[in-house]
Amino acid sequence: MPDSEDHPWKRQALLGCLAELESNSSHPIAKAIIMFCKSHDTISVKTKKIEEIPGKGMKGSFNIPSSDHPVEMIVGNETLMKDHVLSLNKEAAETLDSWKDQAKSVVLTAIRTAAPGHGSIFPKTMSRLFSLAAKPPLDGSTLEETRRLQWKVSTAEEFIVKNSILGIRKAIFQFLGFSHLSGGRLPLRGGLAKGAYEEWDEVLGQLAYEESKL
Numbered sequence: 001m002p003d004s005e006d007h008p009w010k011r012q013a014l015l016g017c018l019a020e021l022e023s024n025s026s027h028p029i030a031k032a033i034i035m036f037c038k039s040h041d042t043i044s045v046k047t048k049k050i051e052e053i054p055g056k057g058m059k060g061s062f063n064i065p066s067s068d069h070p071v072e073m074i075v076g077n078e079t080l081m082k083d084h085v086l087s088l089n090k091e092a093a094e095t096l097d098s099w100k101d102q103a104k105s106v107v108l109t110a111i112r113t114a115a116p117g118h119g120s121i122f123p124k125t126m127s128r129l130f131s132l133a134a135k136p137p138l139d140g141s142t143l144e145e146t147r148r149l150q151w152k153v154s155t156a157e158e159f160i161v162k163n164s165i166l167g168i169r170k171a172i173f174q175f176l177g178f179s180h181l182s183g184g185r186l187p188l189r190g191g192l193a194k195g196a197y198e199e200w201d202e203v204l205g206q207l208a209y210e211e212s213k214l
Contacts, residue, residue: 013064016042017073018109021060024050029105033075056080057107075109085127085214086110122156122207124214125149152206159196159203 019037022030048070050060057076064071074080078096081087088096088108099106132138132146 010043012041012043013045014111015040016045017060017062017064017071017111018075020045020047020062021050021058021073021075024060025052025058027057029107033107053080056083069113071111071113073109073111075107077106078108081108081110084110085124085131087131122153122211125153125207125210128210128214129153149210152203152210156203156207159200 015037019034019042022033022037043065045065046063048061048063050058052058053076057074057080059072059074061070061072074084096106096108129146129149132142132149138146
């Protein structure tokens, strides 16, 4: 957890989100996590949405005082982390394996800003791109994958800019169920041009295919 005072996600806020999230969990370990959070200083957070993911963990979104945008948090097992294309660094993975060898119960958590943007439209694709970019040099197959994903993302960016839509989340929800209904914006000038939705449908289809593979 970040300890820096100028970090947008203060430790107290993170613990506040975690305690709020686990207070809605039916898992027995949740009580231990809540007790841990309450034994430290926490900041009150406002819950936007919480859902339990059977067999995996919890997911929620919160408003915190130190962030201009809502934050999303997940807490649960390794499968939940993999579902969100998250991985541990070597040191953390070794610690995790050590705890599991000792038959200890392990709970993982991750948090991110839920600001409108491409990451909220196709999160797995963007996470995969960032993951590839962090592992240079790229071999032939990895380079090919990177270029393919970059092309599809740039196509979506071109459409969004062209139609003056900086977060068409309502349409995304209607088409594919991605992201959330709240927070989207309509075109700045009237409606979309003729055929624009058909073009957007094709773009989303390309990205939906990538999302389904990750």
